[in-house]
Amino acid sequence: MTDSPRLQPRVGDLSEGELLDRIFPRLAGLGDPILGPGDDAAVIAAPDGRVVVSTDTQTEGQDFRLLWPNGYRSSGADVGWKAAAQNLSDINAMGAVATGMVVSLTLPPQTEAVWVDDLADGLVEAIRALGAPGCTVAGGDLGRGSELSVTVTVLGSLEGRPPVLRSGARPGDTVAIAGRLGTAAAGLSLLEHGPRYGDLGPALREAVRFHCRPWPPLAAGPAAAKAGASALMDLSDGLLKDGDRLGRASGVVLDLDEPSLRARAALLSEPAGVLGADPLAWVLGGGEDHGLLAAFPPASQLPRGFAAIGSVVPAAGGPGGVAVAGRPAQPSGWDHFAR
Amino acid sequence: MTDSPRLQPRVGDLSEGELLDRIFPRLAGLGDPILGPGDDAAVIAAPDGRVVVSTDTQTEGQDFRLLWPNGYRSSGADVGWKAAAQNLSDINAMGAVATGMVVSLTLPPQTEAVWVDDLADGLVEAIRALGAPGCTVAGGDLGRGSELSVTVTVLGSLEGRPPVLRSGARPGDTVAIAGRLGTAAAGLSLLEHGPRYGDLGPALREAVRFHCRPWPPLAAGPAAAKAGASALMDLSDGLLKDGDRLGRASGVVLDLDEPSLRARAALLSEPAGVLGADPLAWVLGGGEDHGLLAAFPPASQLPRGFAAIGSVVPAAGGPGGVAVAGRPAQPSGWDHFAR
Numbered sequence: 247m248t249d250s251p252r253l254q255p256r257v258g259d260l261s262e263g264e265l266l267d268r269i270f271p272r273l274a275g276l277g278d279p280i281l282g283p284g285d286d287a288a289v290i291a292a293p294d295g296r297v298v299v300s301t302d303t304q305t306e307g308q309d310f311r312l313l314w315p316n317g318y319r320s321s322g323a324d325v326g327w328k329a330a331a332q333n334l335s336d337i338n339a340m341g342a343v344a345t346g347m348v349v350s351l352t353l354p355p356q357t358e359a360v361w362v363d364d365l366a367d368g369l370v371e372a373i374r375a376l377g378a379p380g381c382t383v384a385g386g387d388l389g390r391g392s393e394l395s396v397t398v399t400v401l402g403s404l405e406g407r408p409p410v411l412r413s414g415a416r417p418g419d420t421v422a423i424a425g426r427l428g429t430a431a432a433g434l435s436l437l438e439h440g441p442r443y444g445d446l447g448p449a450l451r452e453a454v455r456f457h458c459r460p461w462p463p464l465a466a467g468p469a470a471a472k473a474g475a476s477a478l479m480d481l482s483d484g485l486l487k488d489g490d491r492l493g494r495a496s497g498v499v500l501d502l503d504e505p506s507l508r509a510r511a512a513l514l515s516e517p518a519g520v521l522g523a524d525p526l527a528w529v530l531g532g533g534e535d536h537g538l539l540a541a542f543p544p545a546s547q548l549p550r551g552f553a554a555i556g557s558v559v560p561a562a563g564g565p566g567g568v569a570v571a572g573r574p575a576q577p578s579g580w581d582h583f584a585r
Numbered sequence: 586m587t588d589s590p591r592l593q594p595r596v597g598d599l600s601e602g603e604l605l606d607r608i609f610p611r612l613a614g615l616g617d618p619i620l621g622p623g624d625d626a627a628v629i630a631a632p633d634g635r636v637v638v639s640t641d642t643q644t645e646g647q648d649f650r651l652l653w654p655n656g657y658r659s660s661g662a663d664v665g666w667k668a669a670a671q672n673l674s675d676i677n678a679m680g681a682v683a684t685g686m687v688v689s690l691t692l693p694p695q696t697e698a699v700w701v702d703d704l705a706d707g708l709v710e711a712i713r714a715l716g717a718p719g720c721t722v723a724g725g726d727l728g729r730g731s732e733l734s735v736t737v738t739v740l741g742s743l744e745g746r747p748p749v750l751r752s753g754a755r756p757g758d759t760v761a762i763a764g765r766l767g768t769a770a771a772g773l774s775l776l777e778h779g780p781r782y783g784d785l786g787p788a789l790r791e792a793v794r795f796h797c798r799p800w801p802p803l804a805a806g807p808a809a810a811k812a813g814a815s816a817l818m819d820l821s822d823g824l825l826k827d828g829d830r831l832g833r834a835s836g837v838v839l840d841l842d843e844p845s846l847r848a849r850a851a852l853l854s855e856p857a858g859v860l861g862a863d864p865l866a867w868v869l870g871g872g873e874d875h876g877l878l879a880a881f882p883p884a885s886q887l888p889r890g891f892a893a894i895g896s897v898v899p900a901a902g903g904p905g906g907v908a909v910a911g912r913p914a915q916p917s918g919w920d921h922f923a924r
């Protein structure tokens with residue numbers, strides 16, 4: 247602490263202990279770790295003798311901006327929410343349920359301490375709102391750097407089931423998705439190129455908010471596993487790119503129905519109109535929706551939250567990939583729509 | 586890939602997939618994950634139904650330099666080794682055995698791709714050399730940023746034992762340590778203020794190397810747990826500061842023997858002489874040795890690797906802390922020796 251603290255202290259004014267004393271109380275009340283923060287490591291239950299683990303870093307300027315061209319200002323809670331949501335989505339995509347996370351923050355000294363409080367609140371809000379009540383925030387690490395970054399590592403339980411991999415899709419399976427397609431990309435375009443945030447109507451604000459606070463359908467992953475999904479993955483880099491990955495991993499082609507894709511695009515007509523953009527490009531190439539792409543065996547009843555968007559066909563000697571209405575699609579063809 | 590790749594490609598020339606294709610083969614052959622890298626998440630065994638977890642970020646300019654004032658150049662392997670070692674030490678400090686790690690790398694585009702290969706090799710070297718053969722590198726994340734940083738999250742197994750906490754030391758216990766005291770600080774002083782690295786003799790080089798590649802005694806943590814240690818923690822911020830934490834967590838005072846501390850200081854007489862430094866300050870205040878500080882009940886036989894350095898006495902109405910030869914020590918008094 248400096249001799250004359252400002253009313254709004256900055257990270258550089260506080261010791262690591264003082265910062266942790268602000269943060270830890272905000273993380274209480276989630277889940278029930280065997281041992282929570284404060285020792286050299288935390289201990290979390292892994293009831294079926296296995297633990298699912300995934301890690302992901304968000305860096306300012308690369309993965310998010312604090313101030314966007316349209317005037318929207320990402321709050322600490324937005325950044326915390328998104329960091330939690332992205333990682334929870336990876337656990338969801340294995341058909342698993344999150345049990346805990348640890349968080350490593352790198353903070354420039356001029357960061358306001360309340361922004362960090364807010365980030366902790368955003369993590370907790372996401373865990374509660376998205377439906378991961380068994381997920382505790384069990385510990386973390388604070389460090390300084392010139393660039394703000396947040397690394398979340400999340401653990402999960404398969405609850406006795408096998409993990410649902412990308413490699414299990416078979417010809418004849420139904421291709422289905424849970425969650426949004428293209429909304430996060432529409433939101434990103436509005437943040438980068440749209441009218442000022444304050445002037446946006448509710449539907450456009452909602453797209454912006456969805457980009458900043460994605461909403462992975464956390465009930466859908468375990469439901470897909472229970473329903474016998476043959477393959478499952480997180481939709482983070484766009485439907486064609488992720489579909490290509492799943493198709494190659496399985497050695498099959500995911501043949502997507504054009505009408506379902508166009509119906510999805512129609513949902514984005516308002517932001518597309520404002521920006522003069524092609525909403526189908528968002529549906530096919532937009533990332534960060536954090537929905538699920540799944541394949542289900544032919545006779546399956548799709549679990550709640552999933553909608554069919556195509557079918558799995560043989561790779562016909564190729565490495566597998568993705569097609570739209572029977573025509574092979576080039577995921578790289580949509581790269582100019584990517585960030 | 587650019588149209589005219591350089592002979593030594595940089596991170597900015599490669600896609601994430603191309604980088605991962607270089608890295609993953611280097612990580613093979615460690616441990617035996619249930620599911621390794623390549624899907625949305627990895628799956629690691631947690632045989633006793635619990636998992637120990639810790640996370641830590643190293644940031645260039647804060648936690649390491651690529652080029653030090655004495656001319657030493659940190660290799661990617663140094664940075665990978667240290668990132669692995671620090672995290673393995675946290676698992677060790679719970680009395681646990683590492684089972685897996687995930688790694689998130691943030692890389693400036695101008696980073697040479699071979700430097701990243703080297704970092705992966707350093708992770709593997711540390712895991713092998715330090716003695717964590719059951720620890721797999723199960724996955725990770727690659728992103729770009731303006732500042733190089735490495736976040737490792739490590740998982741471990743308690744093998745059916747309770748975790749050994751900081752809070753269990755009781756009056757009458759023996760205070761013991763495993764590993765070095767002050768060597769990493771001596772190495773850091775040489776890096777920052779010493780003669781050119783190329784001019785150093787073997788003992789001084791060894792101190793520099795120990796700072797860059799710390800050597801946590803990974804057999805000692807589980808051995809302490811098996812021997813009934815009442816408290817255990819990683820020595821990362823200096824003996825007095827970490828001793829104060831353990832003392833406060835346990836509500837006792839760790840009373841350290843002056844002769845044992847002076848004997849440790851005597852081992853650092855050569856770097857101290859070169860730098861005109863007080864080696865006792867390194868022993869008491871120097872961080873990053875990643876040894877273990879432990880308390881053992883009175884009748885215990887200390888396990889291999891531990892040496893007694895004091896005894897636990899009552900806190901006498903205070904919050905607990907650390908003392909030297911019966912005189913309360915102020916951990917903050919050594920702060921001017923810290924970085």
